Amino acid sequence: MLNALAKAFAQLGDPKVRRVLLISIGLTILGYIGLVAGLSFGLGAVQATDILWLDTVIDWAAGGAVVVLALLFFPALVTLVSGLFLDGVADAVDARHYPDLGAPRAIPLSETVISTLQFTLITVGLNILALPLYLLVPGVSLIAFYALNGYLISREFFELAAHRRMDRASALALRRQRRGRLWALGAAIAFLTTIPVLNLLVPVIGTAAMVHMVEALRRSSPGMLRG
Incomplete structure (x- = not known):
């Protein structure tokens, strides 16, 4: 896992x-701006109470909720962006590290888009279902999020x-x-999504690291190189 991530970071140049x-x-x-704007608009639709102190509390709570929800949905955004740029990153990794592999299998763009959208929706849905756990059990919220x-x-x-x-x-x-091993790499990538600035690199870093991981697993698994 660490080797795959190190190689991914080393190739950013x-x-x-x-x-x-x-x-x-x-x-x-x-995408993040759109996500925050959408969440702000949705939560802003909450009716005001005309009670000054209560409206202030609601505004502050809504602002905090936007930050938390945007963070929760960031992995879904990363998945979506990564699906769009997989080939470009993977081809660059192959060219530098695995030139002996030859051309990859041709995957129709429509198949990639559909698969990416499906997983994005699944990620959003499962994080919404896990929201009570994130909010009500502080001791395990981060563990549950990364898991x-x-x-x-x-x-x-x-x-x-x-x-x-x-x-x-x-x-x-x-x-x-x-x-x-795959989950460990996924958890590390999920961790990076919670670090400001670094999380902007995750679509590329995650894709490159997984290409390295897949190739390492194929080479260490009998018969998989023929897959």
Whole structure:
């Protein structure tokens, strides 16, 4: 896991990655602004009470809720942006580290978009369901957040990366065999989404790290290189 992340960070200076990174950061910022604006608009629709002190409390609570909810939904935004730029980042990683692999499997854009949207909606839905746990059990809220989103991120990033080199059956078998290592990487990526500034790099860092992880797992698993 650490090796995959280290290689991903080390390649940020690669011109091929830098171009994708700048576009990814721009879209992530725009997406975050849209997310905050949407949440602010929705919570702002709460009717005022005409009681000054109570309205002030509601305004402060709504502001805090926007910050918390935007943080909770950030992994979903990362998943969405990552799906859009997978090929560019993965191709750059392959060119530098795995030139012997040749061209990856051709995956239709429509398939990638549909898969990414499905996982984005699942991520949003499950985080909404987990919201009471996040808010009502402070001692385990962060653990629950990283555990849940670590699983979701690892699954989505793995499938996007693995399907470039493996058929679905082989990818599923590999994911089941190495779910622990994949979850650990997903949890690390989820952790990065909660760190300001670094979280803007997550779509690219997460994608590159997962490409390295998938290749390492394939090479250490008999028969998987033929997938």
